[in-house]
Amino acid sequence: MMDPSKRRQARAYDAHADEYAEGVAVIHDVNFGLSIRGWLPRVEGKRILDLGCGGGYVASEVCHVAGRVVGLDISLAMVERARAEVRAGNVVFGVGDAEMLPYGDGEFDVVLSYGTFHHLPHPERSFAECFRVLRRGGLLLGFERNKTDIGDEFDFWHEVLSPIPIRWLKPVKEALRRRIRGPRPAGVPEHPGHPGLRSPGELSFELRKAGFEAEVRALGFPMVPFFVSKGSHRLYEALMEVSRSFGRIRALRDQQMVVQIEARKP
Numbered sequence: 001m002m003d004p005s006k007r008r009q010a011r012a013y014d015a016h017a018d019e020y021a022e023g024v025a026v027i028h029d030v031n032f033g034l035s036i037r038g039w040l041p042r043v044e045g046k047r048i049l050d051l052g053c054g055g056g057y058v059a060s061e062v063c064h065v066a067g068r069v070v071g072l073d074i075s076l077a078m079v080e081r082a083r084a085e086v087r088a089g090n091v092v093f094g095v096g097d098a099e100m101l102p103y104g105d106g107e108f109d110v111v112l113s114y115g116t117f118h119h120l121p122h123p124e125r126s127f128a129e130c131f132r133v134l135r136r137g138g139l140l141l142g143f144e145r146n147k148t149d150i151g152d153e154f155d156f157w158h159e160v161l162s163p164i165p166i167r168w169l170k171p172v173k174e175a176l177r178r179r180i181r182g183p184r185p186a187g188v189p190e191h192p193g194h195p196g197l198r199s200p201g202e203l204s205f206e207l208r209k210a211g212f213e214a215e216v217r218a219l220g221f222p223m224v225p226f227f228v229s230k231g232s233h234r235l236y237e238a239l240m241e242v243s244r245s246f247g248r249i250r251a252l253r254d255q256q257m258v259v260q261i262e263a264r265k266p
Contacts, residue, residue, distance in 0.1 A: 005121070006074065006097055009121075010074045010075055010076070013074060013077070013078060014076060015077075017055075017077035036057075036061040036062065036112075036114065039062065039141055040061075040065050042139065042141065043066050043112070045066070046067055046108075046109035047066075047070075047107065047108045047109045048062060048066045048070070048111075048112060049103070049108045049111045049130075049133065050062075050071040051072055051098055051112065051113040051126070051130070051142075052072070052073055052074075052098055052113060052114070052115070052119065053071030053072055053078070053079070053093060054073060054078050055078055055081040055085055056071060056081065056085045057114070059071050059082065059093075062112070063088040063090060063091045064088070067090065067109075068090050069088075070091075070092055070093075070094070071086075071092070071094070072094055072095075072096045072102075073093070074097060075095070076095050079093045079095050098116060098117075098126045099121070099126045100125075101132070101133050103133045104133070105132055106133070106134065106135040106136070108133050108135070108138060109138050110138060110139045110140075110141065111133070111134060111138070111141070111142075112142065113143075113144075114142065114143050115142075115143060115145065116142070117144055117203075118144055118195075118197045120196040121195045121196065123196040123198065123206065127140075127207055128210045128211075131210045131212060131265055134265045135265070137264065137265060137266075138264070139262070139263065139264055140207075140265075141262055142261040143258055144203065144258070144260075145259070146200065146218065146259050147197040147198050200218055203216045203259060203261060204216040207261070207263050211265065211266070212264060212265060212266075213263065214261070214262070214263040215261075216261055217259070218259055
């Protein structure tokens, strides 16, 4: 039984499913695919849990080499999208809680997570559950946002382009968000935010506490404001190139980055 706070979270993600699908469709082609394809040699023939599967973007990339893929998401709307998009015979999708996995011990060879843990209220609980459902020698592979990334798609650009302290720009940011995304319809829940943001050190500590042998490293580019691109691959690619340029500056790289997780169950 899902607790009330998780039910509210599920309703919020259901309400924002279209918004995510529009933005992530661009990232999938430009960014997701490049990152996920690096996992392919390590998942060939394996039993895979796609944790926080969303619309099936990870599953669509790995299903042709994997033995079996199980996608899990708290949002029924996202799971329905995944089922419609990915029709491979070795893939199934279901609704569930990443902090209380509905699977047996040692059921999977690999857990894949692309930007899931920072959405969770208690990512450390999910790490423990991932450890439990992996076989001995199994892998947890993922990409996460860094806690030292300001935590919002627009904030990176505000921080870099403006000498004004970031808190002074909140009203501007919100106005920009409303203009890009449009007004929030009546009755649609607020986005639940990113309560599980962690720094690389915190991620490493929590993964090891769960029992993993873990390597957590920062990649040299920040998250790009994908909602700004509104479906434009060309604009997204241009923003990514600007982001990578900023990421080559050491001071910015230390503060603005994506974190790669590679963890093994001994």
